[in-house]
Amino acid sequence: MIPAAFSYHSPPSVEAAIGLLAQFGDDAKILSGGQSLIPLMKLRLAIPKHLIDINRIPGLAYVREADGFLAIGALAREVDLEESELVSRRFPILIDTTRGIADPLVRNLATVCGNLAHADPANDHPATMLALGAEVVAVGRRGERRIPIDEFFIGPFTTTLTPDEILTEVRVPLPPSHSGGAYVKLERKVGDFATAAVAAQIALRANGACERAGIGLTNAGPTPIKARRAEEFLQGKRPDDGTVKEAAHLAAEESAPEADLRGPAEYKRDLIRVLTARALKKALERAGGGR
Amino acid sequence: MAPRTSPEVGGMGHSVKRKEDPRFIRGKGTYVDDIQLPGMLYLDIVRSPYAHATIKNIDTSSALAIPGVLAVITGKDLAKYNLHWMPTLMSDTQMVLPVEKVMYQAQEVAAVLATERYIAADGVAAVRVDYEPLPVVVDPKKALEPGAPVLRTDKKEKKDNHIWHWEWGDRAATDRAFREAEVTVQQDIYLPRIHVASIETCGCVADFDKVSGKLTVWMTTQAPHAIRTVFALVAGHVGLAEHKIRIISPDIGGGFGGKVPVYPGYVIAVAASVLTGKPVKWIEDRMENLQADSFARDYHISAELAGKKDGTLTALRIKTIADHGYTDAAANPSKFPAGLFHICTGSYDFKAAHVEVDGVYTNKPPGGIAYRCSFRVTEAVHTIERMADLMAHQLGFDPAEFRLKNFIKPDQFPYKSALGWEYDSGNYAGALQKAMDKIGYADLRRQQAEKRKKGELMGIGISSFTEIVGAGPSKHFDILGLKMFDSAEIRIHPTGKVIARFGTRSQGQGHETTYAQIIAEELGIPVADIQIEEGDTDTAPYGLGTYASRSTPVAGAAGAMAARKIRDKARKIAAYLLEAAEGDLEWEPGKFSVRGAPGRSKTIQEIAFAAYTNHPQGMEAGLEAVSYYDPPNLTYPFGSYICAVEIDKGTGEVKIMRFVAVDDCGNIINPMIVDGQIHGGLTMGLAPALFEEITYDEQGNVQGGSFIDYLLPTAVETPKWETDKTCTPSPHHPLGAKGVGESATVGAPAAIANAVVDALWHLGARHVDIPITPVKVWRLLREKGVTE
Amino acid sequence: MQVQVTVNGEKRQAEVEPRFLLVHLIREVFRLTGTHIGCDTTHCGACTVLLDGRPVKSCTVFAAQADGRDIMTVEGLERNGTLHPVQEGFMQEHGLQCGYCTPGMLMTSYAFLQKRPNPTEDEIRWAISGNLCRCTGYVNIVKSIEYAAAKMRQEGR
Numbered sequence A: 001m002i003p004a005a006f007s008y009h010s011p012p013s014v015e016a017a018i019g020l021l022a023q024f025g026d027d028a029k030i031l032s033g034g035q036s037l038i039p040l041m042k043l044r045l046a047i048p049k050h051l052i053d054i055n056r057i058p059g060l061a062y063v064r065e066a067d068g069f070l071a072i073g074a075l076a077r078e079v080d081l082e083e084s085e086l087v088s089r090r091f092p093i094l095i096d097t098t099r100g101i102a103d104p105l106v107r108n109l110a111t112v113c114g115n116l117a118h119a120d121p122a123n124d125h126p127a128t129m130l131a132l133g134a135e136v137v138a139v140g141r142r143g144e145r146r147i148p149i150d151e152f153f154i155g156p157f158t159t160t161l162t163p164d165e166i167l168t169e170v171r172v173p174l175p176p177s178h179s180g181g182a183y184v185k186l187e188r189k190v191g192d193f194a195t196a197a198v199a200a201q202i203a204l205r206a207n208g209a210c211e212r213a214g215i216g217l218t219n220a221g222p223t224p225i226k227a228r229r230a231e232e233f234l235q236g237k238r239p240d241d242g243t244v245k246e247a248a249h250l251a252a253e254e255s256a257p258e259a260d261l262r263g264p265a266e267y268k269r270d271l272i273r274v275l276t277a278r279a280l281k282k283a284l285e286r287a288g289g290g291r
Numbered sequence B: 001m002a003p004r005t006s007p008e009v010g011g012m013g014h015s016v017k018r019k020e021d022p023r024f025i026r027g028k029g030t031y032v033d034d035i036q037l038p039g040m041l042y043l044d045i046v047r048s049p050y051a052h053a054t055i056k057n058i059d060t061s062s063a064l065a066i067p068g069v070l071a072v073i074t075g076k077d078l079a080k081y082n083l084h085w086m087p088t089l090m091s092d093t094q095m096v097l098p099v100e101k102v103m104y105q106a107q108e109v110a111a112v113l114a115t116e117r118y119i120a121a122d123g124v125a126a127v128r129v130d131y132e133p134l135p136v137v138v139d140p141k142k143a144l145e146p147g148a149p150v151l152r153t154d155k156k157e158k159k160d161n162h163i164w165h166w167e168w169g170d171r172a173a174t175d176r177a178f179r180e181a182e183v184t185v186q187q188d189i190y191l192p193r194i195h196v197a198s199i200e201t202c203g204c205v206a207d208f209d210k211v212s213g214k215l216t217v218w219m220t221t222q223a224p225h226a227i228r229t230v231f232a233l234v235a236g237h238v239g240l241a242e243h244k245i246r247i248i249s250p251d252i253g254g255g256f257g258g259k260v261p262v263y264p265g266y267v268i269a270v271a272a273s274v275l276t277g278k279p280v281k282w283i284e285d286r287m288e289n290l291q292a293d294s295f296a297r298d299y300h301i302s303a304e305l306a307g308k309k310d311g312t313l314t315a316l317r318i319k320t321i322a323d324h325g326y327t328d329a330a331a332n333p334s335k336f337p338a339g340l341f342h343i344c345t346g347s348y349d350f351k352a353a354h355v356e357v358d359g360v361y362t363n364k365p366p367g368g369i370a371y372r373c374s375f376r377v378t379e380a381v382h383t384i385e386r387m388a389d390l391m392a393h394q395l396g397f398d399p400a401e402f403r404l405k406n407f408i409k410p411d412q413f414p415y416k417s418a419l420g421w422e423y424d425s426g427n428y429a430g431a432l433q434k435a436m437d438k439i440g441y442a443d444l445r446r447q448q449a450e451k452r453k454k455g456e457l458m459g460i461g462i463s464s465f466t467e468i469v470g471a472g473p474s475k476h477f478d479i480l481g482l483k484m485f486d487s488a489e490i491r492i493h494p495t496g497k498v499i500a501r502f503g504t505r506s507q508g509q510g511h512e513t514t515y516a517q518i519i520a521e522e523l524g525i526p527v528a529d530i531q532i533e534e535g536d537t538d539t540a541p542y543g544l545g546t547y548a549s550r551s552t553p554v555a556g557a558a559g560a561m562a563a564r565k566i567r568d569k570a571r572k573i574a575a576y577l578l579e580a581a582e583g584d585l586e587w588e589p590g591k592f593s594v595r596g597a598p599g600r601s602k603t604i605q606e607i608a609f610a611a612y613t614n615h616p617q618g619m620e621a622g623l624e625a626v627s628y629y630d631p632p633n634l635t636y637p638f639g640s641y642i643c644a645v646e647i648d649k650g651t652g653e654v655k656i657m658r659f660v661a662v663d664d665c666g667n668i669i670n671p672m673i674v675d676g677q678i679h680g681g682l683t684m685g686l687a688p689a690l691f692e693e694i695t696y697d698e699q700g701n702v703q704g705g706s707f708i709d710y711l712l713p714t715a716v717e718t719p720k721w722e723t724d725k726t727c728t729p730s731p732h733h734p735l736g737a738k739g740v741g742e743s744a745t746v747g748a749p750a751a752i753a754n755a756v757v758d759a760l761w762h763l764g765a766r767h768v769d770i771p772i773t774p775v776k777v778w779r780l781l782r783e784k785g786v787t788e
Numbered sequence C: 001m002q003v004q005v006t007v008n009g010e011k012r013q014a015e016v017e018p019r020f021l022l023v024h025l026i027r028e029v030f031r032l033t034g035t036h037i038g039c040d041t042t043h044c045g046a047c048t049v050l051l052d053g054r055p056v057k058s059c060t061v062f063a064a065q066a067d068g069r070d071i072m073t074v075e076g077l078e079r080n081g082t083l084h085p086v087q088e089g090f091m092q093e094h095g096l097q098c099g100y101c102t103p104g105m106l107m108t109s110y111a112f113l114q115k116r117p118n119p120t121e122d123e124i125r126w127a128i129s130g131n132l133c134r135c136t137g138y139v140n141i142v143k144s145i146e147y148a149a150a151k152m153r154q155e156g157r
Helices: A014-027 A037-042 A078-082 A085-090 A092-099 A112-118 A125-132 A228-234 A241-254 A265-287 B075-079 B117-126 B171-179 B224-238 B264-276 B286-292 B377-395 B399-406 B428-439 B441-453 B511-523 B551-578 B604-613 B671-690 B743-763 B774-783 C022-029 C085-092 C102-115 C121-127 C139-154
Strands: A007-009 A028-031 A050-053 A063-066 A069-073 A135-140 A143-148 A153-155 A166-173 A179-186 A196-204 A210-218 B041-047 B053-059 B069-074 B085-087 B093-095 B108-114 B128-133 B162-169 B183-191 B203-209 B214-219 B245-248 B280-283 B299-307 B313-323 B352-360 B457-466 B486-492 B498-502 B530-534 B585-588 B591-594 B597-603 B624-629 B638-647 B654-664 B722-725 C002-007 C010-015 C048-051 C054-057 C070-072
Touching (some): A028 A037, A069 A112, A078 A112, A125 A166, A125 A210, A179 A265, A228 A241, B041 B117, B041 B264, B041 B286, B053 B108, B069 B075, B069 B117, B162 B171, B171 B299, B171 B352, B224 B264, B313 B377, B377 B399, B399 B428, B428 B638, B428 B654, B486 B511, B486 B551, B551 B585, B551 B604, B597 B604, B671 B743, C102 C121, C102 C139
Parallel strands (some): A007 A050, A028 A050, B041 B280, B214 B245
Antiparallel strands (some): A069 A166, A135 A166, B203 B280, C002 C010
16 A cells, blocks of 8 residues: 655646646646545556645635636535535535545545546546536646536546646536436445446426436446437426436436446446436426426 | 442443543554554565466565565575464464465465565565466365366375365254155355455564564464464474463454454564564555455355244254365364354254255465354354245245244253254343334334335345354364363452453453453452453463453453452451451452441452451462363353345345344343444444455456455444343353354344345345345346336 | 644654655654554545544545645544543443544544534434444444534533
8 A cells, every 4th residue: 555656746836737747748647636546556556757736736726606607626625515505506416426426534635626637437526517518627838728528538537638737627607597406326335436326417498398408427438428319308308207217218328337346237227227317307306397 | 130239330230431442532552553663674465466376486686676675585485494384273274475376366475574664565566476377266166076176286185175074963864854844945045255354454563582582473363372372383493482472462453353363474574573683563454454364254055944834943954165265274163164053053943953064175365254253153143044034934924923933932941952052041032022022013014015015115134043152161162272261360459459361352342341340240349440451471361362252251251250269268368357257258249248247347458458468377368369261151142133124126225224133142241332242243244234245256356355345334324223132141151141242243134134035025036145235136126027 | 855744733844755645654753653544445534634624534645745734633632631522422422442443533523523513313424434433333433423512512612
């Protein structure tokens, strides 16, 4: 449980951090919460030569509303989400998600942006951000750019961030009224990764039909999965038991889970079906049920 | 049972707050890794990635080039001192470090000695070992097939992987009973490998003093004296005589049987310290602990019950294949390679029974009984309680009624079982009835029926177990020849305060408190005035240690007997002081009084003072006694557990709605501590029932070798246990106590398994092996066409 | 590299490698051995300490990250010879057996009760779900924390 040796850097600004990333390239890793990276380093599965600790950069630890978005800064911890009145009121799906990540102690250090940047397909926030239609803000040598979340994850532990870029913020559009979302996760015990998990965010029209559905799947493939066919199916329909059932079925078909110690692929696929239905029902309840 | 002493004295029955707590809640405990000595070196271990492979070469050059790495110890180095192999507790042999080949994944291959912990870790990463893989044997049934690769090539005469065959009972009578039976049921039951995973892992600090020639080892051990003797026998030829070995078992962060065996890391650390004359620390990390240290269970059981249509049980027949890993290193009493598995007739009055077990070598770490189970008692109880439930369901009986019908009756005690055990006392119907009342059994069955109509899955499971603990009478019990007595040495100071030392070693069971309570009970001296010590072989009397729930039955009894010897001498001194005849004195806790003249009395404190200042001529001064207690029998705690579960049809998750545990451990020393033992034991019964297992793939790669996949329940998964008691004292134990440390671990898994099968019986389910994971339940449900 | 931390109110410093874990800084350099190590995958919580008032797993933090910050360990709970209510609660309600997970449980509950002075049982179980115990089955740990909560409310803490 002893990591290999590395050089430690603690830049005071985003610019300085980017400079270091540009200098060291693949030999460097960003340390934010460290709750994914440090365990890997202790097992020597990750052996970065340089660790760039961004925790001393001021102005990155926020959870706030800004121009119609929920903005979560790079150093916002999971516990900050859980304790945010704004998030509890407008984004119960994020409360569901954050409460399912690891355990309360890990959540005091783990960051939301780190959860996204690490891009473990078993991480929880990616599916929820897919369902919410979020975008991330990346800052590198060429300046700042916005990346829609459904373009962000391209493979296991791989995002479209270039080696010199840092994720500084994730932005979630504030949902319209008659919206509701839920994240339903099956884990073997508290602290485990998901055997399967589903994020569902629904916006209803005044007449109760579905205006927009976002469905994200966790640990159901090499990347987090946006269940597009299920989403498209729900579009414009009045959600009832039948439509929910069909959408759940479609989401399961879009998943590509792998067998592991948590279970065989067919179990996980069936779980996706069951959990999608449950997530949708809960989202609809929170949206006001379609009245 | 109302306490006979006042709360200030704190004898039996009082929930005295623990004397060990003040240091633990301040973080001032002393665990092995807390020990830091000047010049201390660190040992870390290189482990095999292969389950079976020849070692072609070990290249230590890169490791030795790291500043701070002092040595890399290999099997060849130890072979020079004939220390590369050592005996196991079952008189088999075990490698300390291999010379020829490795036989399980994570086996110790080489050890790096360095000036710092971090450097030792770097050294381990730098050692290069060349292996040539050999065919792997992980299935014990395949291991027994003709033509299977022979694993123990070190045993020149060995031509197969069969270790031993053991059987017990009347085979002819049992076979006849089965032939004549009106009904029989059969079930294969597999209890997978699990690991005790106490929160503190294993380790030691070995400190050899070159000047005095004395070796001191702080060690995570539940049996310090046995370790000392084993070291003296094994390493005597390198100059370690028993009086020059001191084993100190300091505060131990949980044992549960996992800290009984002698692990290679200890021996290598000792060797390194003897060679360098410096203290050497070895602390394993969690993955090493899970992957290499002693496991429990891994029993492939085939069980049969015979009975009558009216629900009367007549006979039991069991065949078991025991997967022992590459060597038999289970810490069983030597006459019983399958431990006390033949308690498997359980709480029922069987007329005939026969059980046989075959031990098998496979390419896995050795062990077998390290998980809070006495010796194979969980295996026995799980089998009989699953089978009883199976037969009850098959015949259409309510499982509670079925058990009540077949229980051994109170007037049958002491009861000689068909497999030769003499159960000391029991009231099985009493415990079950109490559990049924407490959980509202009839209401639960009604609830179940209503839910079933709505297609909801609810089940109720019972486990009415009889345990066998307190090993054991010298006639039958020894470990490596050391008889399983235990000991207490009590000394009273002039001012009436006490120091007492025992041959056991608590790892959380609260002996500093409970042993003081025993002495308080016998002598009336307040618990606060009694100091208890254990674990230092230089000072404690010889004992076999704490495991298999033996401390209260054996060492506790020794404490009572030693205290009574003291009381006998105190009576003589009191008679002298009071100028009365011994026979005219009456004892009440804390003092002797002259019969008919209560004003004429002497307190134990006054007597103690007199023992040093005013004792009768011709009598030795002092007030102390030693007792080595050879128990006349084992003790048989028992209980009934009832579990109600709900099953999620969508996910297969099992949710425990309620769990009531009624335990009977005879007379209780400290009710608060007993409840704590039961809560903990229930949780270590829940864990294997629903969460824990260690498996291997075809190549012998371990699955579940870290806490990522070896799932210990948190407070969220753990139910709100409901507990209660009955009290049926042990007639042979001086205090009527039976011990309770492992009852709940033994009894709980069957209650949970029975509840799940009960929930699914109407769908056609008959059995589920533990751990009952959501996947297993889901598969069963989908097979039966049930879905959400 | 130099690391300066305040531990239980006292300023301490040490010269450490960047990879040196905070738990080792606390145990081996500062010789505060009440904080324990129980696993290697950030599961067990035996290493829990407070970092700037928040309970964290000190095995998954580098000592370097703690530079300039405030740490509280189990040794810091007792003030002027008076036990903190959580310590008293664990003793009164038999919330410990082997004592190995106990410092972690104490630090987690200490921080938790600051935020949630009147918790339900389920909230308590949730709060300690990052701390594993093998001995107690959690029942008495819950009672210990309830005891402490009641005492703290009574004392107006």
